[in-house]
Amino acid sequence: MATSHPHTHVHVNTPCSPQDVDAFLNEAETLVARQGQRMTKIRRKVLRLLLESPEPAKAYDLLANLDGEGSAKPPTIYRALDFLQDTGLAHKIESLNAYVACGHTRHRHSAVFLICEKCHGAEELHAVATNEALKAETEAAGFHMNRAVVEVRGICRDCAA
Ligand SMILES: [Zn+2]
Numbered sequence: 001m002a003t004s005h006p007h008t009h010v011h012v013n014t015p016c017s018p019q020d021v022d023a024f025l026n027e028a029e030t031l032v033a034r035q036g037q038r039m040t041k042i043r044r045k046v047l048r049l050l051l052e053s054p055e056p057a058k059a060y061d062l063l064a065n066l067d068g069e070g071s072a073k074p075p076t077i078y079r080a081l082d083f084l085q086d087t088g089l090a091h092k093i094e095s096l097n098a099y100v101a102c103g104h105t106r107h108r109h110s111a112v113f114l115i116c117e118k119c120h121g122a123e124e125l126h127a128v129a130t131n132e133a134l135k136a137e138t139e140a141a142g143f144h145m146n147r148a149v150v151e152v153r154g155i156c157r158d159c160a161a
């Protein structure tokens with residue numbers, strides 16, 4: 001996780017991928033303010049760590065990388081992660097028990113993750129049609145969908161090359 005890597009990594013594979021960590025953090029701040037919320041120091045720091053992590057980040061890795069930020073204890077991290085999920089800035093990948101930042105903040109989407117079984121990377125697909133299809137099919141079943149996270153396992157572009 002982030003400890004062994006220089007802090008330069010950003011996901012650049014989709015049209016919505018954050019190209020620059022600081023620019024995205026500022027964008028996130030605006031988005032949060034528009035929702036009537038506040039981007040506290042700890043929330044911003046956790047989002048930064050997610051953006052800089054080359055792999056989906058586990059809560060305890062985030063905790064270890066907070067550099068003594070505030071009184072960082074597990075509940076603090078989980079609250080920050082909950083907040084980031086509620087505001088659409090992060091998703092949890094259940095099968096990995098890990099978190100990733102979301103760049104797809106400008107359109108409605110269901111999170112579709114492509115999880116590589118070789119390098120353990122996870123990339124969020126720019127999946128706009130999937131959301132509509134899921135909505136239509138769940139509604140046809142008489143079910144009202146709030147959100148969905150789809151976890152697709154396989155081999156990524158880099159590992160297949
Ligand atoms: Zn997303």
Ligand SMILES: [Zn+2]
Pocket residue numbers: 014015016103104105107125126127
């Ligand atoms: Zn997108």
Ligand SMILES: [Zn+2]
Pocket residue numbers: 116117118119120121155156157158159160
């Ligand atoms: Zn891979």
